[in-house]
Amino acid sequence: MKGPLFYSKILLFGEYGIIKDSKGLSIPYNYYNGALKITAEPTEEAVKSNESLRAFATHLKQMQAENPELVSFDMQALERDIENGMYFDSSIPQGYGVGSSGALVAAIYDQYANKKVTVLENLTREKLLQLKAIFGKMESFFHGTSSGLDPLNSYLSLPILINSKDNVEPTGIPSQKEEGIGGVFLIDSEMVGETAPMVSIFMDNLKNEGFRSMMKSQFTKYTDAAVENFLKGDFKTLFGNTKELSKIALSHFKPMIPEKFHGVWQQGIESNDYYLKLCGSGGGGYILGFAPDFEKAKEALKDYKLELVYKF
Structure with missing residues (x-):
């Protein structure tokens, strides 16, 4: 069978x-x-x-x-x-x-x-x-x-x-551009992440009014905008919104980001070469990256294993 x-x-x-x-x-x-x-x-x-x-x-x-x-x-x-x-x-x-x-x-x-x-x-x-x-x-x-x-x-x-x-x-997503230089990629953290403990941290954070209000006013706003940008193929605006989401993750979801990636996460935000996001619940596993120029991001992240997922 x-x-x-x-x-x-x-x-x-x-x-x-x-x-x-x-x-x-x-x-x-x-x-x-x-x-x-x-x-x-x-x-x-x-x-x-x-x-x-x-x-x-x-x-x-x-x-x-x-x-x-x-x-x-x-x-x-x-x-x-x-x-x-x-x-x-x-x-x-x-x-x-x-x-x-x-x-x-x-x-x-x-x-x-x-x-x-x-x-x-x-x-x-x-x-x-x-x-x-x-x-x-x-x-x-x-x-x-x-x-x-x-x-x-x-x-x-x-x-x-x-x-x-x-x-x-x-839904339909814009077809990939073979000649495109931007891309969505995965970084292998070389650590296994456990979903349940990460979700539990998030649920605990939700008891805090400041965190709830951040989710509503910032996280949801930039996520909704990024989804719209991606579906419309508006990648220029997408990077601005993804940068904001990357900042929010580093400020408010730090326990979900493996410690050895805190510096490289910040580096992406400062250099604008790439922006990192959680892939799933975090805590290990893959980290998701968005790059206006994938070759440039690959060079900046040459110490890590990258997998290109989508080209635009």
């Missing part, structure tokens, strides 16, 4: 803000992917993944019992395949903010959900919200809480515009 491929994702804008109803923009990142497989000769990793799937199946059983109107799974088939050694064969790095658990959730839903919403049908807002709710409950097994956006992105394999918690839609 080998299931279809599900891809990683990158949340370009909206990290943490989407919890507080800022806009967000998430795009599939086809460089990494995963698929459900059964093999006669499992590796050590496959055995580990199989054990994790076993625990996940227990979560799905409970979720189904608590939310019978939301979703039901063919548990018999799922448990049989797990018994036969099924695992998730994935190149998506875990704890890196690119949706490793999202791709797994999408693969399980695709293979085992009864009466599933398919990618081929007319995806009304109701259907998208239904999928997002199902995926959020499924993925909460891995993170404690989940918006359901990562699996949604992986399942649809389309860019997703988040207007608010209750308003998401597939």
